[in-house]
Amino acid sequence: MTDDVPLSPADDSGAPPLFSDVSRRNVLRGAAGGAFALGAAGVLSACGGGLKGTSSPGAGSSAGNGRKKITIGFITPLTGPVASFAVSDQFVIDTIRKTQKFSGGITSGAKTYDVEIVVKDSQSDPNRATQVARELISQNNVDMILVTSTPEVTNPVATVCEAQAVPCVSTIVPWEAWYFGRGAKPGSEFQYTTMFFFGIGEFGECFIPMWNRISNDKTVALMYPNDVDGNAFRKAFPPLMQKAGYKTVDGGAYTDGTTDYSAMIATFKSAGADIYSNAPIPPDFNTFWKQAFQQGYRPKLATVAKVLLFPSDVEALGPLAENVATDAWWTPHHPFSSSLDGTTSKGIADAFQKATGKQWLQSIGTSYALFEVAHNAFSSVDDPHDRKAVAAALRGMKYTGICGQLDFTAGPVPGVAIIKPVGVQWKKGKDFPYSLEVVDNSANKAVPLTADLKPTRA
Amino acid sequence: MNWVNAVVQGLLLGGLFALFACGLSLLFGVVGVINLAHGDFAVLGAYVAVLLLPSTATNALWALLFVPPLFGFFGYLLQRTLLQRSLEISPLTTLLVTFGLSVVVQNGLLEAFSADSHSFNVGSLVTSSFKVDEQLQVSYLRLGVLLVAIAVLSVLSLFLARSRTGIQIRAVADDREAAQMSGVNTRHIVGVAAAIAFATVALAGLAYGMTAQFAPYSGSALLLFAFEAVVIGGIGSLWGTLGGGLILGLAQSIGFQIDPSLGVLAGHLVFLGVLAFRPTGLVPARAAA
Numbered sequence: 001m002t003d004d005v006p007l008s009p010a011d012d013s014g015a016p017p018l019f020s021d022v023s024r025r026n027v028l029r030g031a032a033g034g035a036f037a038l039g040a041a042g043v044l045s046a047c048g049g050g051l052k053g054t055s056s057p058g059a060g061s062s063a064g065n066g067r068k069k070i071t072i073g074f075i076t077p078l079t080g081p082v083a084s085f086a087v088s089d090q091f092v093i094d095t096i097r098k099t100q101k102f103s104g105g106i107t108s109g110a111k112t113y114d115v116e117i118v119v120k121d122s123q124s125d126p127n128r129a130t131q132v133a134r135e136l137i138s139q140n141n142v143d144m145i146l147v148t149s150t151p152e153v154t155n156p157v158a159t160v161c162e163a164q165a166v167p168c169v170s171t172i173v174p175w176e177a178w179y180f181g182r183g184a185k186p187g188s189e190f191q192y193t194t195m196f197f198f199g200i201g202e203f204g205e206c207f208i209p210m211w212n213r214i215s216n217d218k219t220v221a222l223m224y225p226n227d228v229d230g231n232a233f234r235k236a237f238p239p240l241m242q243k244a245g246y247k248t249v250d251g252g253a254y255t256d257g258t259t260d261y262s263a264m265i266a267t268f269k270s271a272g273a274d275i276y277s278n279a280p281i282p283p284d285f286n287t288f289w290k291q292a293f294q295q296g297y298r299p300k301l302a303t304v305a306k307v308l309l310f311p312s313d314v315e316a317l318g319p320l321a322e323n324v325a326t327d328a329w330w331t332p333h334h335p336f337s338s339s340l341d342g343t344t345s346k347g348i349a350d351a352f353q354k355a356t357g358k359q360w361l362q363s364i365g366t367s368y369a370l371f372e373v374a375h376n377a378f379s380s381v382d383d384p385h386d387r388k389a390v391a392a393a394l395r396g397m398k399y400t401g402i403c404g405q406l407d408f409t410a411g412p413v414p415g416v417a418i419i420k421p422v423g424v425q426w427k428k429g430k431d432f433p434y435s436l437e438v439v440d441n442s443a444n445k446a447v448p449l450t451a452d453l454k455p456t457r458a
Numbered sequence: 459m460n461w462v463n464a465v466v467q468g469l470l471l472g473g474l475f476a477l478f479a480c481g482l483s484l485l486f487g488v489v490g491v492i493n494l495a496h497g498d499f500a501v502l503g504a505y506v507a508v509l510l511l512p513s514t515a516t517n518a519l520w521a522l523l524f525v526p527p528l529f530g531f532f533g534y535l536l537q538r539t540l541l542q543r544s545l546e547i548s549p550l551t552t553l554l555v556t557f558g559l560s561v562v563v564q565n566g567l568l569e570a571f572s573a574d575s576h577s578f579n580v581g582s583l584v585t586s587s588f589k590v591d592e593q594l595q596v597s598y599l600r601l602g603v604l605l606v607a608i609a610v611l612s613v614l615s616l617f618l619a620r621s622r623t624g625i626q627i628r629a630v631a632d633d634r635e636a637a638q639m640s641g642v643n644t645r646h647i648v649g650v651a652a653a654i655a656f657a658t659v660a661l662a663g664l665a666y667g668m669t670a671q672f673a674p675y676s677g678s679a680l681l682l683f684a685f686e687a688v689v690i691g692g693i694g695s696l697w698g699t700l701g702g703g704l705i706l707g708l709a710q711s712i713g714f715q716i717d718p719s720l721g722v723l724a725g726h727l728v729f730l731g732v733l734a735f736r737p738t739g740l741v742p743a744r745a746a747a
């Protein structure tokens with residue numbers, strides 16, 4: 001070891017030999033750990049492949065007809081804490097594979113290519129997401145990676161793609177978390193990574209009009225945890241509220257997984273706080289909301305973010321979830337249809353409910369749109385394996401599909417397309433215990449209202 | 459007045475922690491198994507109730523009647539088969555086995571029930587409370603959990619101290635070979651201890667499912683709190699476990715009152731403090747032994 005020290009570049013900078021020795025050891029240890037982790041991941045993903053049927057039905061035949069192949073990687077949290085986002089993804093992939101535009105191959109330049117979709121489970125875990133992104137790039141030679149659901153999963157994947165020059169589209173991540181969360185400075189631009197979703201500004205456009213429709217004391221209780229999303233909300237949302245004439249009461253930057261919210265509830269109670277805004281992880285909201293009822297804090301209107309997006313969380317909360325308002329980026333009521341085969345939003349939601357017996361959820365729309373975007377990008381370039389050209393096509397894309405118009409050139413920062421969400425409330429349903437009804441379309445007039453806005457506290 | 463609120467709510471929270479820690483404490487103190495799957499078994503107990511209750515509208519209090527006994531039976535079987543065998547190899551094997559069980563339970567639940575989260579319906583109990591004054595309202599549900607925790611731990615302590623089986627359990631815990639030579643069927647007795655531990659785990663899982671929301675992966679966080687309560691209280695002492703749970707609840711609640719970002723951290727700090735300055739815990743187990 002000592003012989004190596006003078007060769008170390010660190011030596012030139014005047015660092016003591018011990019330092020460079022230690023850092024080298026750490027590097028080696030890290031590399032060994034990484035190799036082990038990759039090996040284990042290989043075994044795991046092999047199992048996953050067998051269970052989930054990740055290989056495309058067309059993959060075997062592609063060698064037979066001599067056509068070349070486009071490979072798309074899709075990373076989604078099929079398991080793990082945020083798996084509720086991905087409940088519909090297997091259905092979406094099956095549906096996409098059956099559309100003529102995918103099963104018949106994508107025409108790019110003068111040639112038609114078979115399409116293979118490789119699905120990887122991010123297990124809701126940033127490290128696992130990084131691993132599968134690398135696997136997709138090095139083993140499957142993917143031409144594009146699509147990734148969905150929460151910054152914890154989308155950001156590491158986007159970072160790998162940007163570094164390895166692989167075109168990537170992310171969704172269900174606030175653009176602030178996607179852009180600033182990866183160290184971008186205002187004015188800078190990512191070359192290979194793009195996304196569509198919305199940000200804090202759109203939460204404001206969606207929630208504040210609802211508050212204005214309910215008579216209240218103009219005080220907003222803030223329950224923002226000390227995590228990526230919570231801190232982004234704390235930084236960006238209160239200024240919008242104050243501009244709209246609302247006072248804010250911050251419940252404090254609590255830790256995710258807190259089991260007792262008595263102190264926060266006491267703060268909200270003593271401030272009045274008719275309006276309640278949050279961005280917690282779903283189990284924490286369940287705990288908080290029950291304790292709020294027990295301890296007598298009942299806001300007139302609760303507009304929640306990040307929770308009660310999906311039916312399972314609502315059923316877990318039961319009647320207490322009734323008339324809690326949140327945002328929706330896609331519903332069967334959206335008057336938009338697939339750019340792949342013209343199926344309406346309602347058609348896709350109905351097909352999902354028929355195929356699975358489960359209630360529709362809004363991530364169907366965003367996952368579906370990922371594949372629309374991929375199809376458009378590949379069919380607009382001369383060579384689908386030309387990553388620079390595909391990335392440029394993504395950054396310049398403007399099309400109308402299942403999520404309405406997505407314009408990647410007109411977002412707040414380059415490469416970001418914005419969906420305008422609508423305000424929704426959970427109401428007692430007919431086919432399922434609770435149904436998500438559109439109650440405010442201030443931010444997106446194209447979507448029809450399906451129910452009246454009611455105060456959360458009757 | 460806010461401080462009174464913080465203390466009262468902290469004690470109520472501590473009841474849940476104590477209930478959680480009971481099974482862990484018993485299994486470690488008597489059987490010698492550090493059960494890394496403890497939290498996952500609690501969640502499994504809650505899912506068993508989800509499976510067996512006729513509908514989600516059924517009041518989940520009924521599950522208290524049949525899930526703990528079922529789990530006791532399951533615990534006895536698990537001890538006599540898997541855990542006993544692994545214990546005979548080495549304590550490290552047991553640790554690995556319970557870690558494996560944790561992974562199996564999590565993924566098994568995910569396959570069987572999907573990632574959907576659940577919470578029990580307990581009717582109006584979930585929101586009802588009595589008002590001491592404007593600042594302080596006490597939830598019947600949380601008060602109930604605290605009382606159940608105290609009752610379970612008291613009954614168990616008495617059982618271990620007085621009953622014949624309890625004395626045999628303590629004898630096995632102290633010196634397995636000597637107990638065997640005195641004619642105690644040690645495997646059966648250890649199985650009984652495991653059965654009791656698992657029944658309380660199920661009870662804790664049900665209590666958790668009533669006060670919060672659970673999903674297949676919820677167990678790991680629960681294990682941490684249970685573990686901390688056991689260590690603070692003193693490993694192997696049931697009264698200590700009750701105290702440990704209450705102290706952990708108080709620490710979190712008071713920490714939260716000082717600053718919301720301190721809540722969970724304050725609990726961890728008390729845990730670290732106990733480890734550093736009083737590693738035997740507040741009530742050292744079997745001080746006489």
